[in-house]
Amino acid sequence: MPEGSFLPQLSVSTQAFIRSAYGMLMMATLLQALPEARRFFVSERWGGYAKSSRDVDAVQNPVVMALLMAAWFVAVVLITIGRWSPWAALVNLALCRYFFIHMRWKGILRGMGAPGFMAYWTGLAVFLLEYTSRFAPDLLGVALLVLQVDLALIMLSAGVYKFTAGYPRNHGMELGLCNPMWGYWWKWYAARRPDSAVFWTMNQLAWGTEVVAAVLMLIPATRELGAVLLILSFLFILTQIRLGFLCEMVMLCGVLYVVPGGMLDGWIAAVAPAGAAALPAIAPAVATLNGILRVALWTYLALLPFAHAGLYYNFYGRRSLPQPIQRALERYTNLFGIIIWRVFSVDLVNFFIRVWREPREGGARVPVSRLGAWPRFNHVGEMICLTSLFTSLKYYPSNDAIFRERLLRYARTVPRAAGDRVVFEYVSVVRRQTHFDWVTVAHYVVDLDAATVTEQLVDKSFSPRAAHAVSPVHEGTLPGTYAPAGR
Numbered sequence: 001m002p003e004g005s006f007l008p009q010l011s012v013s014t015q016a017f018i019r020s021a022y023g024m025l026m027m028a029t030l031l032q033a034l035p036e037a038r039r040f041f042v043s044e045r046w047g048g049y050a051k052s053s054r055d056v057d058a059v060q061n062p063v064v065m066a067l068l069m070a071a072w073f074v075a076v077v078l079i080t081i082g083r084w085s086p087w088a089a090l091v092n093l094a095l096c097r098y099f100f101i102h103m104r105w106k107g108i109l110r111g112m113g114a115p116g117f118m119a120y121w122t123g124l125a126v127f128l129l130e131y132t133s134r135f136a137p138d139l140l141g142v143a144l145l146v147l148q149v150d151l152a153l154i155m156l157s158a159g160v161y162k163f164t165a166g167y168p169r170n171h172g173m174e175l176g177l178c179n180p181m182w183g184y185w186w187k188w189y190a191a192r193r194p195d196s197a198v199f200w201t202m203n204q205l206a207w208g209t210e211v212v213a214a215v216l217m218l219i220p221a222t223r224e225l226g227a228v229l230l231i232l233s234f235l236f237i238l239t240q241i242r243l244g245f246l247c248e249m250v251m252l253c254g255v256l257y258v259v260p261g262g263m264l265d266g267w268i269a270a271v272a273p274a275g276a277a278a279l280p281a282i283a284p285a286v287a288t289l290n291g292i293l294r295v296a297l298w299t300y301l302a303l304l305p306f307a308h309a310g311l312y313y314n315f316y317g318r319r320s321l322p323q324p325i326q327r328a329l330e331r332y333t334n335l336f337g338i339i340i341w342r343v344f345s346v347d348l349v350n351f352f353i354r355v356w357r358e359p360r361e362g363g364a365r366v367p368v369s370r371l372g373a374w375p376r377f378n379h380v381g382e383m384i385c386l387t388s389l390f391t392s393l394k395y396y397p398s399n400d401a402i403f404r405e406r407l408l409r410y411a412r413t414v415p416r417a418a419g420d421r422v423v424f425e426y427v428s429v430v431r432r433q434t435h436f437d438w439v440t441v442a443h444y445v446v447d448l449d450a451a452t453v454t455e456q457l458v459d460k461s462f463s464p465r466a467a468h469a470v471s472p473v474h475e476g477t478l479p480g481t482y483a484p485a486g487r
Contacts, residue, residue: 008144008220010144011268013269014260015129016082017268017271020272022123022252023076023078023080025119025122025249026119027080030069030072032244032379034069035375036376037065039413040099041065044409044412046062048107049107049409049413050106050109051106051107072095074088075088079092086134086135090127092126093123096119100112101120101337104337113384114243114341115244115249118253120337121150122249128143139293142294142297143297147256148257149301151256153305153308155217155230156210156214156215158210158341159210160211162210162345163207165470166471169470170200170203171346171468172345173202174189174192174202176344177241180372181352181371181386182344182349182352182383183241184240190435193435194433206344209230210230210233213227214226216229217257223257224258227256227257228264231254234248234251241344246380307336310325312340314481314483315472316472318474320483330483340482346471349429351429352371353389353390353425354367354424355367356424357415365423368422389410390403396476396485397466398475402479404453407446411424412448422448423444424446426442426443426464442455442456442464443455
């Protein structure tokens with residue numbers, strides 16, 4: 001069977017739409033992050049979130065950061081207007097890869113979580129499409145197939161995790177919707193009964209839609225239908241939950257499945273028509289590079305199911321593979337950012353954090369800022385940062401040093417007067433019979449002068465170190481692996 005006979009295709013106008021739309025979304029992402037850049041993209045040596053080291057400090061310092069941000073903005077503009085787009089897409093991809101994937105386990109920002117990952121993944125898709133369409137047209141279908149399968153498995157991973165983490169039993173969406181850290185309409189949702197049909201329906205749709213859409217996107221005849229289902233589901237989610245531009249990025253990725261000549265393709269062509277680009281002659285060096293790319297794409301596609309299976313074995317089986325294989329799995333999955341998607345699951349959304357400062361000598365606690373306040377406490381990256389700090393109590397309960405080191409690093413970025421202590425109030429979202437309640441569980445008092453963290457439990461019936469009863473979470477070894485501790 002010829003290689004191209006079963007490969008998906010993308011029309012020129014749809015590809016141009018994806019490129020331009022991604023450029024605009026990345027511009028919005030960078031503009032939203034710009035007020036936070038001194039923390040998001042700088043190491044702790046200069047007051048940022050990244051753990052200081054020689055290589056990190058060489059890149060994430062105020063001078064280099066300013067230059068990189070300038071280059072990033074220029075690249076995004078060029079992507080949007082379609083000028084030198086393969087090279088601009090390559091620059092953008094390199095920066096996304098560094099800040100959102102490479103730094104995932106090296107900074108408390110966690111690579112900006114799922115929004116950062118999707119910015120990187122969509123940037124990779126744009127680069128592959130732009131490069132292959134210009135310099136390797138015979139590989140365009142291969143690249144598109146790899147992207148389609150990869151995205152489908154990402155969505156399948158997210159749906160399967162939600163299924164195993166309580167969504168079928170009505171534990172999931174309702175906690176996030178009632179949580180001021182995440183929900184836009186938390187006041188309205190918090191007043192609803194936990195057994196409301198609204199919550200049950202949302203929970204079933206949340207995991208079911210992702211699984212069904214993923215399966216449809218893996219079947220050639222139903223690819224576009226699965227993508228439409230994905231787009232519509234994330235269109236609703238973006239109206240409910242603070243996720244930065246994650247929803248828009250996922251919706252744009254759904255356009256990768258649009259069939260040339262179909263109804264959706266026609267609509268896109270009417271809105272964003274694009275002429276066919278002239279293809280340059282392929283130099284021998286480029287032909288050699290294309291041969292390497294062909295092997296790399298097919299190899300990645302072949303290994304993708306095994307990579308996900310290895311992560312599932314570590315997480316759900318609670319076992320490590322033989323050490324050489326385990327090390328290879330972790331290096332491979334971390335290289336490409338392949339994870340189990342635990343986005344918006346019960347252990348992440350059943351609490352939120354209030355941040356206070358107080359004089360060491362005694363006196364009233366003063367809120368640093370309220371959740372939802374612009375710019376710092378209204379940015380999804382900040383919510384991910386705070387959440388990740390305290391989920392480390394659940395993920396590594398026997399390794400308190402991870403939590404304390406991260407919390408001290410974050411506390412140093414909190415505005416305070418000399419001698420003030422920083423207090424983190426851990427508030428649990430609790431289901432009552434007729435509504436949802438917020439219960440303070442603990443205070444974590446950080447004395448930066450003494451470099452100490454003191455835990456003050458308020459409600460001893462709840463442990464911040466314990467996973468939710470419906471959660472499959474277990475203690476891990478270290479960040480970057482799903483291998484269980486002690487195995």
